[in-house]
Amino acid sequence: MSEAASEAAILTEELAKSYGDLEAVKGIDLEVRAGEAFGFLGPNGAGKTTTINVLCTLLRPTSGRAMVAGLDVDEHPDRVRASIGLVFQDPSLDEQLTARENLEFHAFIYDVPASERKRRIAEVLEMVELADRAGSLVKTFSGGMRRRLEIARGVLHTPHVLFLDEPTLGLDPQTRRHIWAYLEELRKREGITMFMTTHYMDEAEFCDRIAIIDGGRIQAEGTPEELKALVGGDIVTASTGDDAIAAEEIRRIFGLEPIVDGGTVRVEVLDGAAFIPQLVRETSVPVTAVSFHRPSLDDVFIKLTGRAMRDEEADTKDRMRVMSRAWRSHR
Amino acid sequence: MTSGEHAAASIAGVRRPRVFRASLRAVYIIWYRDVLRYWRDRARVITSLAQPLLFLVVFGTGLGSALRGGFGANTGTGLSYQQYIYPGILGMTVLFTAIFGAMSIVWDREFGFLKEVLVAPIDRSAVAVGKSLGGATQAMIQGLVILVFAPLVDVKLTVLSVLELVPVTFVLAFALSSLGVLVASHMKTMQGFQMVMNFLMMPLFFLSGALFPLTGLPSWMTVLTRVDPVSYGIDPLRRVVLGGAGVPNAVLDKLGLTLFGHTVPILVEVLVLLVFGVVFLLLAARGLRVRE
Numbered sequence: 015m016s017e018a019a020s021e022a023a024i025l026t027e028e029l030a031k032s033y034g035d036l037e038a039v040k041g042i043d044l045e046v047r048a049g050e051a052f053g054f055l056g057p058n059g060a061g062k063t064t065t066i067n068v069l070c071t072l073l074r075p076t077s078g079r080a081m082v083a084g085l086d087v088d089e090h091p092d093r094v095r096a097s098i099g100l101v102f103q104d105p106s107l108d109e110q111l112t113a114r115e116n117l118e119f120h121a122f123i124y125d126v127p128a129s130e131r132k133r134r135i136a137e138v139l140e141m142v143e144l145a146d147r148a149g150s151l152v153k154t155f156s157g158g159m160r161r162r163l164e165i166a167r168g169v170l171h172t173p174h175v176l177f178l179d180e181p182t183l184g185l186d187p188q189t190r191r192h193i194w195a196y197l198e199e200l201r202k203r204e205g206i207t208m209f210m211t212t213h214y215m216d217e218a219e220f221c222d223r224i225a226i227i228d229g230g231r232i233q234a235e236g237t238p239e240e241l242k243a244l245v246g247g248d249i250v251t252a253s254t255g256d257d258a259i260a261a262e263e264i265r266r267i268f269g270l271e272p273i274v275d276g277g278t279v280r281v282e283v284l285d286g287a288a289f290i291p292q293l294v295r296e297t298s299v300p301v302t303a304v305s306f307h308r309p310s311l312d313d314v315f316i317k318l319t320g321r322a323m324r325d326e327e328a329d330t331k332d333r334m335r336v337m338s339r340a341w342r343s344h345r
Numbered sequence: 346m347t348s349g350e351h352a353a354a355s356i357a358g359v360r361r362p363r364v365f366r367a368s369l370r371a372v373y374i375i376w377y378r379d380v381l382r383y384w385r386d387r388a389r390v391i392t393s394l395a396q397p398l399l400f401l402v403v404f405g406t407g408l409g410s411a412l413r414g415g416f417g418a419n420t421g422t423g424l425s426y427q428q429y430i431y432p433g434i435l436g437m438t439v440l441f442t443a444i445f446g447a448m449s450i451v452w453d454r455e456f457g458f459l460k461e462v463l464v465a466p467i468d469r470s471a472v473a474v475g476k477s478l479g480g481a482t483q484a485m486i487q488g489l490v491i492l493v494f495a496p497l498v499d500v501k502l503t504v505l506s507v508l509e510l511v512p513v514t515f516v517l518a519f520a521l522s523s524l525g526v527l528v529a530s531h532m533k534t535m536q537g538f539q540m541v542m543n544f545l546m547m548p549l550f551f552l553s554g555a556l557f558p559l560t561g562l563p564s565w566m567t568v569l570t571r572v573d574p575v576s577y578g579i580d581p582l583r584r585v586v587l588g589g590a591g592v593p594n595a596v597l598d599k600l601g602l603t604l605f606g607h608t609v610p611i612l613v614e615v616l617v618l619l620v621f622g623v624v625f626l627l628l629a630a631r632g633l634r635v636r637e
Contacts, residue, residue: 033637070464073637080380091636092364096466106457110382122374125367167461 023048023175023207028078031064038064042228049209052199053221061230062211066179072101083174099168103179105160109153113144113163119172124171138166142196158189169204178210194220215311233318245309245317247285252279255299263297349609368471375475383483391439397434397491405430422596427498432583433555439488440575443518444546446480447525470630473526477626480522485515490591493610506589513585515580516615530632554579558600575603577614584611
């Protein structure tokens with residue numbers, strides 16, 4: 015085994031997965047170091063879930079190789095399964111059982127020693143602040159509580175790598191912040207490697223490193239700062255009396271490449287604070303509102319792929335997911 | 346050892362899972378979950394008595410009256426039609442509960458819980474075995490509950506006949522719930538459920554001898570009744586229930602299952618059921634093991 019493989023928590027080489035004619039993942043190389051929080055970003059249908067399903071041995075790769083915790087996922091699926099934890103995109107709790115019973119079930123099938131089982135269950139329940147609801151049936155839980163319980167379950171058997179597939183999908187912003195706080199705390203306490211997918215760009219800030227995937231290929235990889243540096247400056251967004259004229263003038267006077275999009279003019283500049291007064295002074299059409307922000311990962315994504323992260327199709331699918339969750343919780 | 350140390354210690358060498366041991370524990374916990382859920386849903390035990398009761402009281406009385414000369418005289422057994430179908434209705438209850446119970450695996454798939462089991466470091470045959478035993482346990486209990494209707498159809502139960510019923514019912518329940526797991530292992534959604542009902546469960550029921558004796562039938566139907574695993578459960582149930590109530594063996598033989606003109610002993614019938622069950626289970630385990 016190469017040195018890189020023994021140190022990396024996850025390593026893939028030219029990993030590809032097709033469903034019949036459909037190439038979902040088209041040969042990706044990833045390296046996730048032990049103890050790292052690694053974000054896997056991309057729109058729905060980009061190949062995120064397929065990649066996770068291969069890494070967690072639910073699907074077999076079509077070609078290429080994937081190692082998790084130093085083990086080839088295709089050769090040693092059982093040993094890989096024992097060393098990973100999973101928080102799935104769709105709910106996977108038994109609603110007819112209590113929170114504690116769900117965890118006991120998990121402890122049993124993951125062969126957590128009897129001597130540790132009780133203590134460990136108490137510990138993870140405490141961590142996600144569900145200790146007082148341990149005896150309640152999961153069907154009485156809110157979406158956020160279910161997610162927390164799934165996270166607790168995912169780490170119950172002290173895995174090396176925790177996979178989280180869209181852990182906050184369909185949750186309200188406050189609950190999302192809570193979930194991330196738990197994950198942060200978890201990482202500190204358990205020293206666990208985390209591999210997570212999300213299509214909320216702001217959440218990716220939490221990760222040590224990020225890979226952006228689109229169309230089954232890795233488009234960029236690095237720390238959030240490194241990726242943002244790809245954009246190269248501040249993003250100035252202005253509303254003007256006539257966007258087309260404003261854009262033309264910006265192009266002519268400043269030699270920049272503005273984008274007119276949804277009633278605003280966007281332009282990438284080195285120093286936003288210094289640029290705004292010049293913009294207001296030099297353009298012939300009135301500037302009614304103007305702001306600038308440091309580049310976000312959204313901007314990185316737009317730069318790399320030429321479009322925004324969220325598209326209509328993904329939103330519809332997510333709404334259906336959210337609705338089906340709501341329906342289930344009333345079942 | 347704190348959890349932090351635990352994680353650090355296990356980074357060095359990946360814990361080798363004890364797959365066999367874990368799988369045995371998995372069988373237990375999967376069985377336990379099904380039984381627990383069944384117990385939580387006790388109200389269902391009562392409501393699901395409605396169908397067998399309808400069969401016994403309404404169907405039994407109605408068809409019994411329509412039989413010219415009466416069932417007892419026609420068959421030369423002296424039994425009422427209701428007494429005849431009573432063990433059959435017990436078997437029907439086992440059949441439906443076992444297959445429904447095992448097919449909860451499809452619900453588990455739809456509601457995501459199956460994933461939790463399929464990514465665990467266990468052999469997937471443990472899932473098949475656990476589910477089969479879980480479904481079988483529910484079906485056996487549900488079947489034995491039918492015994493409360495015995496006075497209704499004037500069948501006397503003895504301690505011995507009830508004790509004999511337990512293993513017979515369980516083996517029938519095991520064979521059928523293994524069949525349910527096998528079907529479920531190839532179903533992705535509950536949409537195919539109606540098909541299973543129409544093309545599997547109803548034929549199994551009608552061909553089993555639950556409602557009419559399997560003698561003197563046209564040959565195509567005789568063949569079908571003999572390949573129906575349920576036939577090998579209904580006959581022993583009838584022998585035990587009615588035999589315990591004092592019906593002579595000669596009468597039971599007259600109504601009983603024959604293969605190539607020979608009466609089949611109870612032990613052989615039970616063995617046939619066991620073989621059916623094990624084969625279904627092996628096929629189900631193979632179906633669950635497949636990864637794309």
